[in-house]
Amino acid sequence: MSERSGRTTGTAEPLDRPDRAASMDSATDVFVAHRNLLFTVAYEMLGSAADAEDVLQETWLRWVDVDLAAVRERRAYLVRIVTRLALDRLRALARRKESYVGPWLPEPLLTASDVAEDVVLADSVSMAMLLVLETLAPTERAVFVLREVFGVDYGEIAEAVGKSPAAVRQLAYRARAHVAARRPRGPVSPAETRAALRAFQRAVETGDLRRLLDILAPDVVALSDGGGIKHALLRPVVGADNVARLLAAGWWKRDAARSVEPVQVNGGPGLLVRVDGEIDGVVAVRVDSGYVTGAYHVRNPEKLSHVRQENALSR
Template sequence: MTDRTTDPATEAFVAHRSLLFTVAYEMLGSAADAEDVLQETWLRWSKVDPDRVDDQRAYLVRTTTRQALNRLRTMKRRREAYVGQWLPEPLVTAPDAAEDLELAESLSMAMMLVLESLSPTERAVFVLREVFEVGYDDIAGAVGKTPAAVRQIAHRARAHVDARRPRRTASARETRAALESFQRALQTGNPQDLLDVLAPDVVLLSDGGGVKRAALRPVVGAENIVRFYLGGAASAARFQATITWEPTVVNGSPALAVHREGELDGVMAVRLEDGRITGLYFVRNPRKLTRVTSETPLTLR
């Protein structure tokens, strides 16, 4: 049997693949688009002599960022035409990922939505600098700006994100406890139990993509969300009879996989502050549920 050795270019790409995927996903919020970016990155990398590249990781991250930035700019029209609320594609991650607070914060649904409010260049600069700790010179090469301009963009993006992110990242234990209380309240159909776990100004975003039924606009306020889920007694009874909830880990944070009559119906992630749920993110679009049956390796380093 003949020994087959992998060529150096392939070895380098495979060694950094999880990191490159995480960079692309954090910028795009879509696993399918992130995979396309990795394919484009590989096509460019395969034409390079790796022995002539001093820092292969930095080179690959720069190339991935350029491709993701190009795609991000072209995705704007697609997002504008999206039916209802747009949420990032949820990725099931390993259970121990929930203990990594840095990963949980940077890839949470709440943070990904904050990043959506940045311009493409601001998002690229913020992600590379604040999440992946890339140097200003390398970022400048990736986004086509001077290092001085990148510093200004980074400062502006950081201020924007800091004003919208939770004051403190909830631990996995705190998030699991809140989800358990939320799940029990829905299963029992007790409105007060649900009000106890929800912050008064909680916001529900649900993404059906025009395929599954979902609220087209944010549902704001605990009482409105209770009515949305439970309604009258008859509605609550039907809801309890058809829905089951299974704990999972999505984007590095505890979440719930929602099943309706035995079939996967969606994924529920939350934002937590001071022990109460301030954000609910319910993804029902079937096209966004293809990565919740197996784990996706994500890494920040």
Template sequence: MKEPVDTATGAFVAHRNLLFTIAYEMLGSAADAEDVLQETWLRWADVDLGEVQHPRAYLVRMVTRQALTRLRTLSRRRESYVGPWLPEPLLTAPDVAEDVELAESVSTAMLLVLETLAPVERAVFVLREVFDVGYEEIAAAVGKAPASVRQIAHRARAHVAARRPRGTVTATETRDVLAAFRRAVETGDLKGLLDLIAPDVVLLTDGGGAVRAALTPVIGAAEVAAVLSRLTTTTRLRPLQINGHPALALGTDAEPDTILTLHVTNGRITSLYAVRNPSKLSHTTHPTPLTR
């Protein structure tokens, strides 16, 4: 006999933030993560809860399967994406930044590394390394034997370790560099800007073909500074927390037109990520709850 609908709803709502975080880390897209949650809910509503011993594990398995199906479709779609593809930015509350491991796992730089994994590798890495899910549970979620999942996890871990950003930077250090960067841009201080960015800095701009943006990576301090210098002194740069890290929003409070995040190494900016695609900015005005 099925449980009442409100019981199913209560169990789903209790784990919703966790399920969204898993789906987002697997997909790099809040819009697609929301779609995956909707699909998961529709299937969960038909489950006989009397046969479910551990609702959390069951729901994690369901959302992983739905995210894997969506990820395979997205991988093909992104091959024809106009210009660089960047993850969809999320405005996050302070508690995300306080969980250092969670904040690192949803950073723009890490999500771009996860994009280089095959779908099953990404699912296994996210579930094991970020959410500490057991190998048996992961095996059930991805349809592989536990021994195979251990091998995939080892391979994915090595792959990510070889590509993840080097060095540990505190939120305070990033915030300080970001504040100096903001002052340099707003005052037109080209020398100050050049002092802040590394010689081999890389700027990626994601317009998705909908707005003006560089269609290829901009590489080198002089080239990146030239692009940034086009921002007029009347452009408002507002600090905020994006994906658990200090960032800047350009445009109005109600409707930012660009979200700018960065990566700092040894006190200098080595990577800049500018998301301008309007379809990716809907989750930057109200905080999105993320949790492990």
């Protein structure tokens, strides 16, 4: 039978297309069901929402070519793809950070209240914790995130990072010890956090030095990230006196119409700063025992796209 008659191709395609469409629908449903989880895994590994989105796009392109009938644990399979892609990207990011101007801070996320209610999730995506995770080697970071935050078993982690289960256990032990020695203090109650943020906001808005000294912990640390695009601190500022004077002097912008709005940033308290009505930066605030122990100010405009609307995270 000739190809010109169309019968050879005409009989095959109607049979193929419904099967392909059904497979695509199923793949889409599974991916969408786990998307928030996959984004959270990638973000915690990378500290960059933009790069996490790119990893998700690459994951989707690989996922649609998978034979779903051969996949027993689809969640685990997707997490494995994301982990491998994020590890590759994490190593590339390390090279980019070497030439970064000034302190590098994670890309902030505007988050919903349900993230703050999950204490483990909120702590794991906080600016303070993400900065601690930056001090881990890439594979250690992947193992720590998958095991401690998402409860993935050692066998699955081993497949994701290309190590033996015994090696993964050793990496997990080493990463836990490393993080424990550097991690922020324990979580505080939402009410305590809200009260501290209100006091901090009032002090910042008024530039009241005494109020600032009352709310700042003695060992408070202030960091800011302008990415070489916006004015920012070139090194950390440490100590209540130094940070209070910095804030009282108008840390983020001088001689401009400025407004400060309380928001949830990375599962914790934060302030959205607008200048002349435009988003100028975000300050994530770390609160411990009723005092502000960390203030992380991101002004780099390339890192502010995910503070315009809430981001869904899950584990």
